[in-house]
Amino acid sequence: MNDVVLYDYWRSSASYRVRIALNMLGIGYRTVPINLLEGKQTSAEYLELNPQGFVPTLVIDGQVMTQSLSIIEYLAELRPERRLLPAGIADRQHVRALAYAVAMDIHPICNMHVAAYVATLTEKAEAREEWMRHFIADGLRKLEHMLSKFDGAFSYGDTPTMADICLVPQVYNARRWGVDLTDLGRIVEIDGRCAKLSGFQAAHPDRAKPE
Amino acid sequence: MNDVVLYDYWRSSASYRVRIALNMLGIGYRTVPINLLEGKQTSAEYLELNPQGFVPTLVIDGQVMTQSLSIIEYLAELRPERRLLPAGIADRQHVRALAYAVAMDIHPICNMHVAAYVATLTEKAEAREEWMRHFIADGLRKLEHMLSKFDGAFSYGDTPTMADICLVPQVYNARRWGVDLTDLGRIVEIDGRCAKLSGFQAAHPDRAKPE
Numbered sequence: 173m174n175d176v177v178l179y180d181y182w183r184s185s186a187s188y189r190v191r192i193a194l195n196m197l198g199i200g201y202r203t204v205p206i207n208l209l210e211g212k213q214t215s216a217e218y219l220e221l222n223p224q225g226f227v228p229t230l231v232i233d234g235q236v237m238t239q240s241l242s243i244i245e246y247l248a249e250l251r252p253e254r255r256l257l258p259a260g261i262a263d264r265q266h267v268r269a270l271a272y273a274v275a276m277d278i279h280p281i282c283n284m285h286v287a288a289y290v291a292t293l294t295e296k297a298e299a300r301e302e303w304m305r306h307f308i309a310d311g312l313r314k315l316e317h318m319l320s321k322f323d324g325a326f327s328y329g330d331t332p333t334m335a336d337i338c339l340v341p342q343v344y345n346a347r348r349w350g351v352d353l354t355d356l357g358r359i360v361e362i363d364g365r366c367a368k369l370s371g372f373q374a375a376h377p378d379r380a381k382p383e
Numbered sequence: 384m385n386d387v388v389l390y391d392y393w394r395s396s397a398s399y400r401v402r403i404a405l406n407m408l409g410i411g412y413r414t415v416p417i418n419l420l421e422g423k424q425t426s427a428e429y430l431e432l433n434p435q436g437f438v439p440t441l442v443i444d445g446q447v448m449t450q451s452l453s454i455i456e457y458l459a460e461l462r463p464e465r466r467l468l469p470a471g472i473a474d475r476q477h478v479r480a481l482a483y484a485v486a487m488d489i490h491p492i493c494n495m496h497v498a499a500y501v502a503t504l505t506e507k508a509e510a511r512e513e514w515m516r517h518f519i520a521d522g523l524r525k526l527e528h529m530l531s532k533f534d535g536a537f538s539y540g541d542t543p544t545m546a547d548i549c550l551v552p553q554v555y556n557a558r559r560w561g562v563d564l565t566d567l568g569r570i571v572e573i574d575g576r577c578a579k580l581s582g583f584q585a586a587h588p589d590r591a592k593p594e
Contacts, residue, residue: 223528224484235473238529239487242479249472261460262446268453273435276450280491289517294504306500317434318449 176201179221179229181208182380185279185341186240187228191375192337193244197251201230205382208284241275244334256334267328270335273318274342278311282345304349312346312356315339319358326362332369340366344377387412390432390440392419393591396490396552397451398439402586403548404455408462412441416593419495452486455545467545478539481546484529485553489522493556515560523557523567526550530569537573543580551577555588 178194178201180187194201206212206227213225222229222238230237237243248256257264280286287300296302322328327335343363346353353360366372373379389405389412391398405412417423417438424436433440433449441448448454459467468475491497498511507513533539538546554574557564564571577583584590 219528223532224488224525226488233473235476237476237480239480239483241487242476242483245479246472246476249475261457262444264460265446265448265453265457268456269448269450272450272453276452276487276491277435277437277494280487281494281497283488283492286492286518290501290504293501293507293510296504299504307497314435317430321434 174234175231177204177231178202179204179206179218179227179231180380181206181213181227182377182382184208184227185345186226188341188344188375188377188380189240189275189337190228190230190243191380192340192372193247193256193334195371195374196256196332196337196369197247197254199232199247199251203380241271241334241338244337248334255331256337258329258333263328266322267333267335270315270318270327271333271338273311273315274338277314278308278342279338281307281311301349304345305351308342308346308349308351312342312351312353312359316356316359319362325365332366332372336362336366339363340372385445386442388415388442389413390415390417390429390438390442391591392417392424392438393588393593395419395438396556397437399552399555399586399588399591400451400486400548401439401441401454402591403551403583404458404467404545406582406585407467407543407548407580408458408465410443410458410461412443414591452482452545452549455548459545466542467548469540469544474539477533478544478546481526481529481538482544482549484522484526485549488525489519489553490549492518492522512560515556516562519553519557519560519562523553523562523564523570527567527570530573536576543577543583547573547577550574551583 176199178190180203206218212218213227219225221236228240230243257267282304287303290303291300319327324330326332327339340363387410391414417429423429430436432447439451441454468478493515498514501514502511530538535541537543538550551574
């Protein structure tokens with residue numbers, strides 16, 4: 173495999189997901205940091221790669237790929253034997269639904285550009301923090317209900333899947349914003365189990381942060 | 384195939400997507416309307432099926448399935464020869480990225496429960512409408528840039544895919560909220576081409592609206 177390049181930001185959940193997937197599959201890569209706080213994502217050069225101005229972007233197999241979950245689906249299809257998605261199509265449906273409960277129903281609403289717009293609507297100094305806490309707590313509560321329908325050590329079954337790859341960065345964010353996780357027993361348990369795996373450990377924002 | 388049941392709301396974009404996919408694949412189904420304005424999505428009975436309290440839910444092959452894109456992936460895998468997703472894995476990656484640019488980066492931010500929360504943050508009567516217009520316009524402008532990298536009659540290639548299934552309901556919504564589509568030539572062109580296809584026509588909200 174040629175040079176694999178991940179344009180990422182250490183604290184971005186979407187970047188964190190792709191780092192986990194690459195690590196789990198044993199695909200080596202180098203990173204190019206795109207500092208969102210400095211607005212690097214809107215440089216003409218970066219927009220050429222990623223017209224949405226989001227992180228991450230992955231360059232692999234001569235292709236420029238955007239959208240973290242679409243990248244993970246690609247990686248999963250490159251290495252189907254690693255089962256980031258299960259083999260059965262109904263099982264895959266459930267894993268994707270759990271992944272999307274985070275990636276569609278929590279993460280975009282709490283994206284930086286959305287939270288920044290919220291702050292313009294109100295004089296309230298803590299509006300951004302309240303927004304984050306409200307939507308992360310609400311979304312994780314719903315996810316906890318979904319997860320209660322399945323057993324196993326991870327979100328779906330006894331091995332980590334794309335659902336866990338989405339869950340862990342969201343729990344990291346929940347802690348960052350001070351969301352109360354007391355009633356989210358299954359989520360906290362799964363997160364703890366993932367935290368013991370080297371692929372998840374090596375992808376953690378604290379380790380991805382540039383010096 | 385056994386009885387296929389779609390719990391839907393005529394005006395929901397996510398429901399509209401699944402109706403298009405079922406129609407395109409020629410899978411017969413009956414609908415159970417869940418009136419979101421009457422709060423039917425939060426009844427105990429419905430939450431048992433869909434713990435997130437969202438539409439749609441599809442019951443098919445003895446399984447209860449939630450999350451529209453995950454349902455569409457399942458349907459695409461049931462009928463791979465119909466190419467809702469292309470055969471090549473890099474092609475699939477691009478189609479998913481285009482689909483997610485709508486389904487992750489526009490739709491959830493404009494979801495009813497999010498817009499309702501926005502309205503509580505400000506005294507401004509038109510805050511909800513402005514929110515919708517801002518995020519739909521911004522997201523479609525970015526999608527137009529993404530689409531400019533590909534040619535073909537539809538979003539990706541010369542046959543409709545999951546990307547178009549996401550695009551059309553979002554354009555319907557954009558028109559509903561009065562978003563200016565003047566500079567979105569490729570999006571308008573693709574939407575117009577889809578509008579000529581029977582599967583898209585039969586899924587339109589005006590036809591899905593209960594009497």
